[in-house]
Amino acid sequence: MTQPADDAVAAPLGRSRAEETAAALRALIADAELTPGMRLAEVDLARTHAVSRNTLREAFRILSEQSLVVQVPHRGAFVATPSVMSIIDIYHVRRMIECGALRTALPKHPGVTRMREAVDTALAARESGDWRTVGTANILFHSAIIELADSPRLARFADALAAEVRLAFGLVDDPEYLHAPFIDQNARIVELVAAGSADEAAEALEGYLHRAERVLVTAYERASAARA
Amino acid sequence: MTQPADDAVAAPLGRSRAEETAAALRALIADAELTPGMRLAEVDLARTHAVSRNTLREAFRILSEQSLVVQVPHRGAFVATPSVMSIIDIYHVRRMIECGALRTALPKHPGVTRMREAVDTALAARESGDWRTVGTANILFHSAIIELADSPRLARFADALAAEVRLAFGLVDDPEYLHAPFIDQNARIVELVAAGSADEAAEALEGYLHRAERVLVTAYERASAARA
DNA sequence: TTGCGCTAGATTGTTCAACAATGCAAGCGA
DNA sequence: TCGCTTGCATTGTTGAACAATCTAGCGCAA
Numbered sequence: 139m140t141q142p143a144d145d146a147v148a149a150p151l152g153r154s155r156a157e158e159t160a161a162a163l164r165a166l167i168a169d170a171e172l173t174p175g176m177r178l179a180e181v182d183l184a185r186t187h188a189v190s191r192n193t194l195r196e197a198f199r200i201l202s203e204q205s206l207v208v209q210v211p212h213r214g215a216f217v218a219t220p221s222v223m224s225i226i227d228i229y230h231v232r233r234m235i236e237c238g239a240l241r242t243a244l245p246k247h248p249g250v251t252r253m254r255e256a257v258d259t260a261l262a263a264r265e266s267g268d269w270r271t272v273g274t275a276n277i278l279f280h281s282a283i284i285e286l287a288d289s290p291r292l293a294r295f296a297d298a299l300a301a302e303v304r305l306a307f308g309l310v311d312d313p314e315y316l317h318a319p320f321i322d323q324n325a326r327i328v329e330l331v332a333a334g335s336a337d338e339a340a341e342a343l344e345g346y347l348h349r350a351e352r353v354l355v356t357a358y359e360r361a362s363a364a365r366a
Numbered sequence: 367m368t369q370p371a372d373d374a375v376a377a378p379l380g381r382s383r384a385e386e387t388a389a390a391l392r393a394l395i396a397d398a399e400l401t402p403g404m405r406l407a408e409v410d411l412a413r414t415h416a417v418s419r420n421t422l423r424e425a426f427r428i429l430s431e432q433s434l435v436v437q438v439p440h441r442g443a444f445v446a447t448p449s450v451m452s453i454i455d456i457y458h459v460r461r462m463i464e465c466g467a468l469r470t471a472l473p474k475h476p477g478v479t480r481m482r483e484a485v486d487t488a489l490a491a492r493e494s495g496d497w498r499t500v501g502t503a504n505i506l507f508h509s510a511i512i513e514l515a516d517s518p519r520l521a522r523f524a525d526a527l528a529a530e531v532r533l534a535f536g537l538v539d540d541p542e543y544l545h546a547p548f549i550d551q552n553a554r555i556v557e558l559v560a561a562g563s564a565d566e567a568a569e570a571l572e573g574y575l576h577r578a579e580r581v582l583v584t585a586y587e588r589a590s591a592a593r594a
Numbered sequence: 595t596t597g598c599g600c601t602a603g604a605t606t607g608t609t610c611a612a613c614a615a616t617g618c619a620a621g622c623g624a
Numbered sequence: 625t626c627g628c629t630t631g632c633a634t635t636g637t638t639g640a641a642c643a644a645t646c647t648a649g650c651g652c653a654a
Contacts, residue, residue, distance in 0.1 A: 154439055154636065156427070180606070190638045192420045195607085199384070199424050203431030211382060212606055212645045231520050234466040292459050295523050382607065408635070418609045423636085440616040440635055 156196035159187050163197060167206055167217055168301065170308040174219035178207065204298055206305075220306045222355055228299050229351035233344055235296060236280060239287035240340040243331050252282035253328045260321045272321065273313035277304065279324050283343070286331075303354075310357045320350060384424035387415050391425060395434055395445055396529065398536040402447035406435065432526055434533075448534045450583055456527050457579035461572055463524060464508060467515035468568040471559050477513035481556045484510055488549045500549065501541035505532065507552050511571070514559075531582075538585045548578060 153161075163183075166172045184194045198215045201207035209215045220228075243250070256279035263271035277300055284296040307316060323346050330339035381389075391411075394400045412422045426443045429435035437443045448456075471478070484507035491499035505528055512524040535544060551574050558567035 152439065154437075156636085181604095191606090192423075192608095192639090193637060195420075195424060196427050196636095199427035200431055203428055209382075211380060213647095214606065227517050227519050230515075231517050234463065234515070234520070238462040238466055287458075287462070289455050289459050291455050291527065292462070299519065384607085409633095419635090420610090420637095421608060424607095441618090442635065 154196075155189055156193050157200065159189050159194060159197035160200040162187060163201060164204075164206060164301070167201075168304060170311075172217050174217050174305050174309055176217045178215040178217065180214070205302055218302070218305060220302055220309075220358075222359060224302065225306055225355055225358060226351065228303050229347055229354075232280070232296075232299060233347045235287075235292060236283045236347070237340040237344050239283055239292070240327075240331065240343055241336055243286040243336045243339070245332050245334045247286050249282045249285035250328065250331055252285060253279055253324075253331070256282055257321070257325045257328055260317070260324065264318070264321055269313040269317065272317045273307060276317045276320065276324070306354060306358050310354065310361045312357065315357060316350075316353060319353065320346060382424075383417055384421050385428065387417050387422060387425035388428040390415065391429060392432075392434060392529070395429075396532060398539075400445050402445050402533050402537055404445045406443040406445065408442070433530055446530070446533060448530060448537075448586075450587060452530065453534055453583055453586060454579065456531050457575055457582075460508070460524075460527060461575045463515075463520060464511045464575065465568040465572050467511055467520070468555075468559065468571055469564055471514040471564045471567070473560050473562045475514050477510045478556065478559055480510035480513060481507055481552070481559070485549070485553045485556055488545070488552065492546070492549055497541040497545065500545045501535060504545045504548065504552070534582060534586055538582065538589045540585065543585060544578075544581060547581065548574060 163172065163178075172178070178198070180191050180194055184191045187194065189197075198207055198209060202209050202215070206218055207215050208218050256275045260272045260275035260279070263269070263275060280300065281293075281296065284293055287293075307313065310316060323342065327339050327342050327346070330336075330342060391400065391406075400406070406426070408419050408422055412419045415422065417425075426435055426437060430437050430443070434446055435443050436446050484503045488500045488503035488507070491497070491503060508528065509521075509524065512521055515521075535541070538544060551570065555567050555570055555574070558564075558570060
């Protein structure tokens with residue numbers, strides 16, 4: 139029987155070890171401990187996660203379907219590397235679905251509370267210069283917008299998009315630059331929704347996401363050039 | 367070495383056997399040879415597809431992430447069964463993304479040609495009473511709408527939704543009832559887009575999808591009751 | 595010195611056998 | 625008839641083995 143190790147998968151709570159392993163890897167990717175392009179060596183990872191190679195391969199399949207991992211036949215699995223085209227596509231889709239969710243938003247929807255909480259978190263974190271928390275709050279803000287649509291499928295889709303864009307954030311590695319310009323905009327959007335001005339909120343978000351895309355794409359290209 | 371069998375996976379063309387197996391199973395599901403709720407027994411399927419159980423499990427993971435298969439720990443894998451809530455969610459999301467894609471459609475986009483081809487196919491099939499082809503053409507019509515958005519992620523998401531809703535179509539098993547009322551509506555929507563009336567087309571699609579949802583939900587409930 | 599070809603080693607993709615864990619169905623007893 | 629127990633079938637996982645593939649390094653020739 140394999141011995142538990144540092145990254146060992148905890149006893150499953152109704153989840154299989156493959157799923158637990160996938161979740162653990164997903165967290166490592168989200169925390170930028172596994173970075174885009176990094177090769178995920180089966181033998182090493184199976185050992186550190188205390189699972190067999192077959193179980194790890196199942197986990198890779200899960201993550202591959204979630205676009206977080208790319209499996210190249212006979213060469214291995216790699217943490218996905220977003221391309222500029224990917225970033226553009228993600229923001230294009232985000233504009234469609236987030237603005238769509240906002241347009242039909244009800245002012246008293248629980249998602250609005252979550253949006254406000256995310257904004258409050260970001261404002262407090264900004265005071266103490268904790269830009270990493272600002273970045274996380276920003277992601278939660280967008281997740282809360284999607285929550286307004288009350289759709290599990292849309293939430294899942296948006297979650298996958300967010301995980302991908304987070305890879306790009308990690309590569310740029312400057313949460314202040316990426317998120318600081320938008321904190322007050324987030325606050326404004328919440329107020330518009332709460333005041334029943336859904337169309338105006340959607341209009342504001344549309345412009346905001348265009349700008350956020352510009353900021354990320356140029357920063358991403360700069361970071362990519364600096365690493366080449 | 368495992369011997370090829372009837373459902374054996376062909377030699378991979380750059381794809382792994384797990385992926386080929388997943389694709390083969392997906393086709394069986396789409397063709398209603400594997401129907402919702404059906405149990406996918408590993409030992410049997412591994413034999414008929416001439417792969418090992420581990421490889422089959424990888425294929426299950428792929429399909430599970432695509433919501434076509436549900437893996438229940440220690441009980442097995444089953445072809446997903448759409449619930450009424452699922453159908454409602456799918457149509458809710460389809461309205462958002464298809465109408466969104468239509469609103470920004472360009473009249474000369476190649477997707478419009480594909481929409482028109484799907485309509486022509488449906489019209490011809492209607493003449494000969496080939497309702498199964500009408501159903502397939504209808505699915506292609508909606509896929510073409512998504513193509514207007516030029517987004518690989520959105521296309522992939524919409525493809526997954528379509529695969530799910532197709533399960534429900536299969537359970538109702540009456541393509542004439544489900545699709546006949548909408549053929550002429552599809553034709554009208556194409557003409558509106560081609561004429562540059564994108565907003566009007568989106569408006570028409572919004573109402574259409576509401577009605578289509580009503581038709582499917584009631585037919586689905588009737589079919590479910592008849593099988594209980 | 596440089597470029598090309600070949601080989602060895604590392605790794606992945608898959609298979610197989612085995613065993614533990616789990617759930618379900620059948621049988622038995624109250 | 626209902627509840628409990630047991631046995632069997634199946635799934636979840638492991639580990640070993642081997643084929644297939646790729647990459648890197650070495651040697652030789654120009």
